[in-house]
Amino acid sequence: xxxxxxxxxxxxxxxxxxxxxxxxxxxxxxxxxxxxxxxxxxxxxxxxxxxxxxxxxxxxxxxxxxxxxxxxxxxxxxxxxxxxxxxxxxxxxxxxxxxxxxxxxxxxxxxxxxxxxxxxxxxxxxxxxxxxxxxxxxxxxxxxxxxxxxxxxxxxxxxxxxxxxxxxxxxxxxxxxxxxxxxxxxxxxxxxxxxxxxxx
Amino acid sequence: xxxxxxxxxxxxxxxxxxxxxxxxxxxxxxxxxxxxxxxxxxxxxxxxxxxxxxxxxxxxxxxxxxxxxxxxxxxxxxxxxxxxxxxxxxxxxxxxxxxxxxxxxxxxxxxxxxxxxxxxxxxxxxxxxxxxxxxxxxxxxxxxxxxxxxxxxxxxxxxxxxxxxxxxxxxxxxxxxxxxxxxxxxxxxxxxxxxxxxxx
DNA sequence: TTTTGAGTTGATATAATATAACATTCTCTC
DNA sequence: GAGAGAATGTTATATTATATCAACTCAAAA
Numbered sequence: 001x002x003x004x005x006x007x008x009x010x011x012x013x014x015x016x017x018x019x020x021x022x023x024x025x026x027x028x029x030x031x032x033x034x035x036x037x038x039x040x041x042x043x044x045x046x047x048x049x050x051x052x053x054x055x056x057x058x059x060x061x062x063x064x065x066x067x068x069x070x071x072x073x074x075x076x077x078x079x080x081x082x083x084x085x086x087x088x089x090x091x092x093x094x095x096x097x098x099x100x101x102x103x104x105x106x107x108x109x110x111x112x113x114x115x116x117x118x119x120x121x122x123x124x125x126x127x128x129x130x131x132x133x134x135x136x137x138x139x140x141x142x143x144x145x146x147x148x149x150x151x152x153x154x155x156x157x158x159x160x161x162x163x164x165x166x167x168x169x170x171x172x173x174x175x176x177x178x179x180x181x182x183x184x185x186x187x188x189x190x191x192x193x194x195x196x197x198x199x200x
Numbered sequence: 201x202x203x204x205x206x207x208x209x210x211x212x213x214x215x216x217x218x219x220x221x222x223x224x225x226x227x228x229x230x231x232x233x234x235x236x237x238x239x240x241x242x243x244x245x246x247x248x249x250x251x252x253x254x255x256x257x258x259x260x261x262x263x264x265x266x267x268x269x270x271x272x273x274x275x276x277x278x279x280x281x282x283x284x285x286x287x288x289x290x291x292x293x294x295x296x297x298x299x300x301x302x303x304x305x306x307x308x309x310x311x312x313x314x315x316x317x318x319x320x321x322x323x324x325x326x327x328x329x330x331x332x333x334x335x336x337x338x339x340x341x342x343x344x345x346x347x348x349x350x351x352x353x354x355x356x357x358x359x360x361x362x363x364x365x366x367x368x369x370x371x372x373x374x375x376x377x378x379x380x381x382x383x384x385x386x387x388x389x390x391x392x393x394x395x396x397x398x399x400x
Numbered sequence: 401t402t403t404t405g406a407g408t409t410g411a412t413a414t415a416a417t418a419t420a421a422c423a424t425t426c427t428c429t430c
Numbered sequence: 431g432a433g434a435g436a437a438t439g440t441t442a443t444a445t446t447a448t449a450t451c452a453a454c455t456c457a458a459a460a
Contacts, residue, residue: 046427048437067417082440087418092437103303104367106417106446130352132361145355151347152330152370159341160375161332167304169367170352175360248408267446282411287447289409306417306446 025056032059032115036098039114045096053077054089055098055110063138064107102131102140104169112142128152128166134174136181141174225256232259232315236298239314245296253277254289255298255310263338264307302331302340304369312342328352328366334374336381341374 025033033052040047047055057073058065065073071086078085090108093099098115099108113129130143148168156163173181225233233252240247247255257273258265265273271286278285290308293299298315299308313329330343348368356363373381 046436048426050438080439083418084420084440085438088438103369130355132356132359134361135364141359141361143355143359145351147351148348148355151345151351152368155330155343155345155348156332156370156372159332159343160378161334161341161370162373162378163370164335164372166371167367167369168352169303170356170361170363171366172356172364173362178360178362246407250409280410283447284411284449285409292408 025060029056029059032110035115039098040096043096045092050078050085051089051092054086055093058099058108058110059115064102064105064109064140066105066107070108100129100131100142102133102169103167104171105133109140109142113144128168130168130170132174133169133171134177135171136173136177139174225260229256229259232310235315239298240296243296245292250278250285251289251292254286255293258299258308258310259315264302264305264309264340266305266307270308300329300331300342302333302369303367304371305333305338309340309342313344328368330368330370332374333369333371334377335371336373336377339374 024030033047033056036055037047037052054070054074057070067083067086067090070090071081071083074081074086090099090101093108094101097111099110101108109131111129128144128149130145130148132141132143134140152166152168153163172178224230233247233256236255237247237252254270254274257270267283267286267290270290271281271283274281274286290299290301293308294301297311299310301308309331311329328344328349330345330348332341332343334340352366352368353363372378
């Protein structure tokens, strides 16, 4: 994916319709997408144009997206898309560890740990990521605290439980939102501007 | 017990069959339901006949129940019941802490910690219960490991996050299922009941 | 006792989330 | 280019959850 050439999408070019008209994402996101591409290649699976497009849409959002929000955005480039297209792609991205599902929001976020740090050592470990979900601004932060993981492993072991996957969702107020509420806890009209993050 | 003001609502006279024909649950469950009743009274809310019935159905199940499964069971005593009845009741029971929702199953379990141990100290703390969910037999075990809780509190604090509620769902194989798989992977013949729903 | 009002439940409709099933197209290998 | 398997398109439907308003119940005030 060179940086110089832009695909001539948008146009009634000579050939049949390109089927896909991938939006061009920011450089940073293209970098992440290229990394995702390499991770897929390493696993012997394919990050197709559609999958790349959907992952890109998720990376471009500062908030978790639901399947139907994603569908709506996808349709700007993919007019006829239907729910199964999105859900299948989400399944693929979940299986390859490129995204996570936030269960309590029925929505999805890119996995910052696989994409932001380039660890090719995805040898297959226990998935035990934690999410901090701000109930005010909807922002989600992904954590991977060893202390939480080990406490969970320990508890599972004590119960004779063979852990395969865990979901840890922590809901509350992020630092910015908690800060802006500190002085005026009851004032709903209060601005909260500092933490402006596109309320949901 | 102090006053019967709340009790009288559902403790109708024994003379005739009321419009509601509340199933009679086992003694143990009636004990738990009575405890739930006292907890509600202490909070100034009412465990009505309908709520008691639904909580009883949940206690009588050895697996999490979805809203529509619950509805189906409820209809044996409550023929005309519709989804909002169930969801409203579930909301009430969730708010009073008598049940939990298992997000990844979209289903519900009684809170064993509030009902099995008679702690009237509703002090109101952080909800940070953990669930061990067996993907083979669907059995759910509720934990309340201090080590997990404190690891989460610590991580939240470090992130400047004001925790309000957390969901910890640990999926894998329970001791019984893990044991039966250890030697023979296909043998499901242990004591737990067959899974009632396709695991996700 | 009657009124009243909050809380609860009933009833109808519909929204939001997710999957089943099968047809078509694409991509890679030969 | 033909065949096989993966990926996507397409239609229909299942599952989970909520909005809305009407009717009823209970307990306390008038």
